[in-house]
Amino acid sequence: MKKTFLILGAVVIFMASFTKADLAKEKSAVATATMANHAFQSNPGEKLINKNDCLGCHNKTNKIIGPAYVDIAKKYPATEKNINMLADKIIKGGTGVWGNMPMTAHATLKKDDAKLMVKYILSLKKK
Numbered sequence: 001m002k003k004t005f006l007i008l009g010a011v012v013i014f015m016a017s018f019t020k021a022d023l024a025k026e027k028s029a030v031a032t033a034t035m036a037n038h039a040f041q042s043n044p045g046e047k048l049i050n051k052n053d054c055l056g057c058h059n060k061t062n063k064i065i066g067p068a069y070v071d072i073a074k075k076y077p078a079t080e081k082n083i084n085m086l087a088d089k090i091i092k093g094g095t096g097v098w099g100n101m102p103m104t105a106h107a108t109l110k111k112d113d114a115k116l117m118v119k120y121i122l123s124l125k126k127k
């Protein structure tokens, strides 16, 4: 009888330690994911996009009114020339490249900020 209790006790202790180790593993996985998420969100271009009205017409992966960012990234290599051209287009607005829908002008945007946004968008190219 005593022996059974001892064995049961050992099993319980074993299971308890196992669960603890599992929990710790899970916690560190969550921490890693959170950190990755933070690094991702601290991209200055993405922050600017979140602060502006871009998301009303653009989505990262799906076309809404404007083209998906991944499609824009696929179309344009991240050259200085393209970054400049696209930054100007965001500031001035325009139409005709992706269809008949116009992009509104963003006249108050600084060119440097528009370039940061473009750099972020073009970085979304699928590898």
Ligand code: HEC
Binding pocket: 049, 052, 053, 054, 055, 056, 057, 058, 065, 066, 067, 072, 086, 089, 090, 094, 095, 096, 097, 098, 099, 100, 101, 102, 103, 104, 106, 117, 118, 121
């Ligand atoms: C009113 C809706 C709307 C808003 C707001 C908007 N866009 Fe657009 N965007 C469009 C449309 C429509 C196009 C496609 C224009 C075309 O066919 O020439 C486009 C195209 C683009 C392109 C590709 C341009 C090209 O010539 O290929 C980029 C880059 C872009 N948008 C970035 C942005 C950013 C960054 C913002 C926020 C500052 C923004 N857009 C806000 C509708 C919008």
